[in-house]
Amino acid sequence: MNDISKKPTPVPDDLSRPFWAAAQERRLVVQRCAGCGYYNHPPRVFCDACLAQDLRFEPVSGRGAVYSFTVMHQRDVAGFEQDAPFINIVVELAEQPRLLMVSNLPIAERPKVSIGTAAEVYFEDRGDGVVIPQFRLV
Amino acid sequence: MWQGKGKTAIAGIGYSEITRKPGKPLGLLAVDACRAAIADAGLDPARIDGLATYPESPFAGAGNRDGEDVVSVNWIMNHLALAPDLRWYAQIETGMIASPIIEAVNALIAGACDYVMVWRALHRPRPRASGGVTGHGGPPRAAGDAQFLAPYGASSIVQTHALAWQRYMHRYGATRDALAALALNSRRNANLNPRAFFFKDPMSRDDYFNSRWIAEPLCLFDCDVPVDGCVALIVTTTERARDLSNPPAYIAGYGQNTARRRTLLYYTLDDYMACGTSLANKLWQSAGLGPRDMDAAQLYDGFNPSTLYWLEAAGFCAEGEGAAFVRDGRIALEGELPVNTFGGSLSEGRMHGMGHIAEAVRQVTDRAERRQIPDASAVCAIDGSPMLRGSGIIVTRDP
Numbered sequence: 274m275n276d277i278s279k280k281p282t283p284v285p286d287d288l289s290r291p292f293w294a295a296a297q298e299r300r301l302v303v304q305r306c307a308g309c310g311y312y313n314h315p316p317r318v319f320c321d322a323c324l325a326q327d328l329r330f331e332p333v334s335g336r337g338a339v340y341s342f343t344v345m346h347q348r349d350v351a352g353f354e355q356d357a358p359f360i361n362i363v364v365e366l367a368e369q370p371r372l373l374m375v376s377n378l379p380i381a382e383r384p385k386v387s388i389g390t391a392a393e394v395y396f397e398d399r400g401d402g403v404v405i406p407q408f409r410l411v
Numbered sequence: 412m413w414q415g416k417g418k419t420a421i422a423g424i425g426y427s428e429i430t431r432k433p434g435k436p437l438g439l440l441a442v443d444a445c446r447a448a449i450a451d452a453g454l455d456p457a458r459i460d461g462l463a464t465y466p467e468s469p470f471a472g473a474g475n476r477d478g479e480d481v482v483s484v485n486w487i488m489n490h491l492a493l494a495p496d497l498r499w500y501a502q503i504e505t506g507m508i509a510s511p512i513i514e515a516v517n518a519l520i521a522g523a524c525d526y527v528m529v530w531r532a533l534h535r536p537r538p539r540a541s542g543g544v545t546g547h548g549g550p551p552r553a554a555g556d557a558q559f560l561a562p563y564g565a566s567s568i569v570q571t572h573a574l575a576w577q578r579y580m581h582r583y584g585a586t587r588d589a590l591a592a593l594a595l596n597s598r599r600n601a602n603l604n605p606r607a608f609f610f611k612d613p614m615s616r617d618d619y620f621n622s623r624w625i626a627e628p629l630c631l632f633d634c635d636v637p638v639d640g641c642v643a644l645i646v647t648t649t650e651r652a653r654d655l656s657n658p659p660a661y662i663a664g665y666g667q668n669t670a671r672r673r674t675l676l677y678y679t680l681d682d683y684m685a686c687g688t689s690l691a692n693k694l695w696q697s698a699g700l701g702p703r704d705m706d707a708a709q710l711y712d713g714f715n716p717s718t719l720y721w722l723e724a725a726g727f728c729a730e731g732e733g734a735a736f737v738r739d740g741r742i743a744l745e746g747e748l749p750v751n752t753f754g755g756s757l758s759e760g761r762m763h764g765m766g767h768i769a770e771a772v773r774q775v776t777d778r779a780e781r782r783q784i785p786d787a788s789a790v791c792a793i794d795g796s797p798m799l800r801g802s803g804i805i806v807t808r809d810p
């Protein structure tokens with residue numbers, strides 16, 4: 274994608290800091306409930322499934338499948354005005370049903386993507402110390 | 412069955428201009444709509460002693476200056492001469508526009524007030540949606556849940572709807588033909604509705620398929636038309652309504668719901684359907700009526716696939732059969748189940764469900780102009796995507 278300097282930068286907060294710190298080390302971690310084992314993403318101050326507050330970030334496989342996808346053509350998405358049309362995929366991680374993460378695909382991948390296509394994590398360096406998880410088709 | 416069935420009615424309808432080039436601020440459009448509704452009911456404005464609205468901006472990040480971008484209870488109270496001391500008001504944060512009507516019905520039955528004015532004023536946001544992104548001048552910054560979406564350019568509600576529709580097509584083998592049938596039906600009906608934004612613009616099947624993509628698989632004509640405008644309604648008790656200018660549209664049932672969503676990141680097709688099905692069940696139970704009793708259905712269509720989801724969630728057809736249901740003119744004015752007989756949000760304009768309710772009222776009171784369904788006795792109007800929130804009412808010709 275062009276002009277990555279203008280892409281929105283994630284602002285880590287107390288909840289999400291471990292997620293982005295791990296991404297800088299090229300590791301994918303997700304907040305998990307120590308009580309019931311549920312993965313919460315985005316992270317929460319209590320478990321969305323059982324309300325427990327004992328929550329820890331754990332490594333996940335980074336493997337999953339395309340849950341859905343869309344090609345955005347409208348040039349009004351902040352930081353992506355010059356990128357349209359661009360693809361968003363939603364990946365369902367192998368660890369839990371509907372544990373979903375959003376990612377981009379190069380537009381050239383359009384003919385290859387469909388619901389159920391296997392995907393795996395990689396890490397994109399956005400500069401200035403910002404590294405974000407992305408997914409590619411496998 | 413609900414004990415309030417038939418005890419209240421909608422007695423007046425008022426529209427401002429529905430426009431993309433407003434000649435006046437939104438608050439003044441709201442004044443136009445409210446005055447028109449009061450006059451339509453044949454009421455003295457001093458009798459209006461209750462106010463209710465759902466004042467939200469069209470989406471997060473749009474402007475919210477009172478009287479310019481939104482029109483609150485407080486703004487109307489300060490700028491319209493109504494009852495000198497209002498007895499009751501409600502400003503609803505969720506549920507969309509049938510929810511303030513539901514609150515008004517409850518207040519009227521409880522005797523909290525006598526005549527409630529409910530309005531919905533909406534502006535066309537300029538500039539575009541921010542999607543939770545801030546940081547003018549420097550690099551845009553995404554905080555909160557947006558930090559997991561905006562860095563990927565996934566900040567717009569139309570993308571969420573495109574993702575759900577993609578899954579629907581995959582799950583049921585549906586194609587864009589279903590959306591074309593819905594869009595063309597709405598445009599044809601709007602061409603019979605003088606208030607509709609697209610009153611004078613017909614649409615052909617080629618027009619639909621040649622329109623530009625917004626978020627594939629949704630095209631321009633799968634999105635509602637953003638407008639400035641306001642619609643207002645007068646709600647009162649059945650006894651009082653019978654003394655006013657119009658035949659009453661009796662409120663036979665209501666329902667609302669908020670979603671138990673099953674993923675934190677965004678709303679999925681499953682969330683839409685679960686919320687919608689539960690809402691519709693409450694609606695049917697309250698009225699003691701079912702989908703077969705409806706002479707028409709006004710179904711929320713902020714994005715075109717929602718109409719299909721509502722047809723299934725409300726039981727007009729089985730889940731997954733919506734695409735087959737909308738074929739062959741079944742949803743046309745002269746069909747088995749006329750849908751969005753006024754043009755819907757797609758072709759009348761984005762009034763967040765208020766146009767749907769106004770049309771349901773017109774149909775059961777023989778005020779639907781060239782769109783009138785002969786002897787329509789019961790019509791539902793349901794709001795919501797259906798996701799996060801939704802609400803609906805059934806209006807009937809007889810109490």
Ligand SMILES: [Zn+2]
Pocket residue numbers: 306307308309310311320321322323324325
């Ligand atoms: Zn838990």
